[in-house]
Amino acid sequence: MSTQFFGHIIDNEEVESISGERFDVWNPWTQEVFAQAAEGGAEDAERAIASARKAFDEGPWPRMTHPERAAAIHKLADLMEERADELATLDSTNMAKPFAQAKHDVGRSVANFRFFADHQRDHTGEVYPMPSGHHTYSEFGPAGVVAAISPWNFPLMMATWKIAPAIAWGNTCIIKPSEDTPASVTLLGRLAVEAGFPPGVLNVLNGHGAPAGSTLTADDRVDRVTFTGSSVTGKAVMASASTHLAPVSLELGGKGANIVFDDADMDNAVYWAVEAIFRNSGQICLAGSRLYVQSGIYDEFMERFVAAAEALTIGDPFDPEVAFSSLASKKHFDKVSGYLEDVEEQGGTVLTGGVDEEGRWLVRPTILTDLPLDSRQYCEEIFGPVCVVNRFETEAEAIHLANDTRYGLNAMLFTENLSRAHRVSSHLRAGTVWVNCFFIRDLRTPFGGVGDSGVGREGGNFSREFFTEPKAVVMQI
Numbered sequence: 380m381s382t383q384f385f386g387h388i389i390d391n392e393e394v395e396s397i398s399g400e401r402f403d404v405w406n407p408w409t410q411e412v413f414a415q416a417a418e419g420g421a422e423d424a425e426r427a428i429a430s431a432r433k434a435f436d437e438g439p440w441p442r443m444t445h446p447e448r449a450a451a452i453h454k455l456a457d458l459m460e461e462r463a464d465e466l467a468t469l470d471s472t473n474m475a476k477p478f479a480q481a482k483h484d485v486g487r488s489v490a491n492f493r494f495f496a497d498h499q500r501d502h503t504g505e506v507y508p509m510p511s512g513h514h515t516y517s518e519f520g521p522a523g524v525v526a527a528i529s530p531w532n533f534p535l536m537m538a539t540w541k542i543a544p545a546i547a548w549g550n551t552c553i554i555k556p557s558e559d560t561p562a563s564v565t566l567l568g569r570l571a572v573e574a575g576f577p578p579g580v581l582n583v584l585n586g587h588g589a590p591a592g593s594t595l596t597a598d599d600r601v602d603r604v605t606f607t608g609s610s611v612t613g614k615a616v617m618a619s620a621s622t623h624l625a626p627v628s629l630e631l632g633g634k635g636a637n638i639v640f641d642d643a644d645m646d647n648a649v650y651w652a653v654e655a656i657f658r659n660s661g662q663i664c665l666a667g668s669r670l671y672v673q674s675g676i677y678d679e680f681m682e683r684f685v686a687a688a689e690a691l692t693i694g695d696p697f698d699p700e701v702a703f704s705s706l707a708s709k710k711h712f713d714k715v716s717g718y719l720e721d722v723e724e725q726g727g728t729v730l731t732g733g734v735d736e737e738g739r740w741l742v743r744p745t746i747l748t749d750l751p752l753d754s755r756q757y758c759e760e761i762f763g764p765v766c767v768v769n770r771f772e773t774e775a776e777a778i779h780l781a782n783d784t785r786y787g788l789n790a791m792l793f794t795e796n797l798s799r800a801h802r803v804s805s806h807l808r809a810g811t812v813w814v815n816c817f818f819i820r821d822l823r824t825p826f827g828g829v830g831d832s833g834v835g836r837e838g839g840n841f842s843r844e845f846f847t848e849p850k851a852v853v854m855q856i
């Protein structure tokens with residue numbers, strides 16, 4: 380029996396859908412429904428857009444000074460810190476994310492708000508006195524209404540990565556969280572009301588991709604569409620936004636290469652290889668799902684990598700000892716386990732892992748080798764705890780293998796040779812390269828992907844350029 384309800388938050392009111400329809404919200408660890416959420420229809424999306432539009436056209440938010448907006452956003456961040464356990468509990472319950480990881484995500488979500496609150500205050504424009512005697516300056520005014528659509532793998536963190544720069548730069552926003560994970564984002568919307576945000580600045584629209592998300596992207600009252608999700612949906616979002624020429628920012632799928640050279644610090648490389656593919660049960664767009672190990676250390680590395688994967692404590696996400704839990708939904712469990720059905724048939728070998736035998740929606744940390752380079756396990760984004768390993772001989776071979784994919788979100792490399800670190804980084808076709816680490820971010824730097832991994836970059840000034848209408852003013856003096 381469900382006990383909680385997550386409504387839409389429109390105009391600072393938490394409301395049911397106009398149709399009264401709701402959908403079930405699951406706890407994938409217990410395999411029970413723990414809540415219900417409002418099922419957004421086209422008319423609810425229209426309502427949210429009308430609210431955001433009015434708040435932008437007539438409300439105080441876009442007209443506030445930069446420090447005023449910074450103060451309002453820091454207040455929301457303060458409330459999130461006070462309620463961090465509650466936010467993390469919702470993500471852990473809703474998608475079986477180990478609680479310590481969910482707490483870490485809340486910290487990063489708070490940092491998203493604080494960073495963009497300060498960034499918009501401190502980067503308001505540039506001034507250039509011209510040698511011709513003119514004086515020119517740039518202005519970064521808000522773009523308007525932003526539709527933000529987020530996935531279920533980092534329910535709170537991915538949503539805040541979009542909301543924070545959007546509202547910081549004076550826009551009003553409608554966030555549509557994934558239908559699989561509406562809980563933490565709805566609480567965030569409640570906190571924005573508590574923080575005193577004017578009505579319509581942050582609306583939360585719950586519901587499925589269609590009609591809730593697709594109504595947002597198609598509406599010409601929406602000025603920007605920022606989307607994180609799969610490459611297939613990203614293409615549909617871009618097509619829909621193009622009908623009214625709304626600029627899009629797309630952060631899509633990945634098939635990250637992780638290259639370990641013979642001269643790597645072995646302890647560090649094993650630690651990060653495990654983090655890169657098994658953290659969040661592998662449900663990370665940036666996962667190191669293709670691992671390439673140089674032949675000189677292959678046997679030793681693989682022995683240690685397999686042992687470390689098998690040592691992960693699996694179980695209840697609220698058990699503090701647990702580092703690895705079930706997948707986020709039954710639907711996703713079916714997808715990931717489907718990739719393990721024909722591994723041997725394709726000539727592959729399962730070194731460790733496989734589908735849980737106790738009926739949980741869980742795939743154990745899985746390491747595969749010997750798969751052909753055209754197998755679906757090697758080429759496609761599995762988005763689960765499944766690592767496909769290959770051996771390589773030379774640096775050139777590693778670069779070729781790493782780049783031989785339609786994706787290009789990120790790559791990792793492990794080496795103690797500084798020249799090689801720089802050389803290989805510059806040859807990798809990826810939006811982010813991590814050298815001797817993984818998942819560390821500085822919010823000033825660009826974030827995004829190449830090819831099927833996305834369009835555009837966000838972060839620091841890249842977010843400023845996307846979420847504003849930059850203007851040049853030239854004066855003769």
Ligand code: NAD
Nearest residue numbers: 529530531556557587588592593608609612630631632664
């Ligand atoms: P998804 O594409 O199925 O859904 C993402 C969001 O889009 C959801 O909110 C969904 O309701 C909505 N949606 C679906 N159809 C829509 C439509 N026609 N119009 C508008 N909205 C629509 O993705 P998912 O399964 O939730 O997330 C997993 C994917 O996200 C993976 O491919 C992963 O790599 C990717 N991802 C990328 C990044 C990144 O930063 N590049 C980060 C996290 C996840």
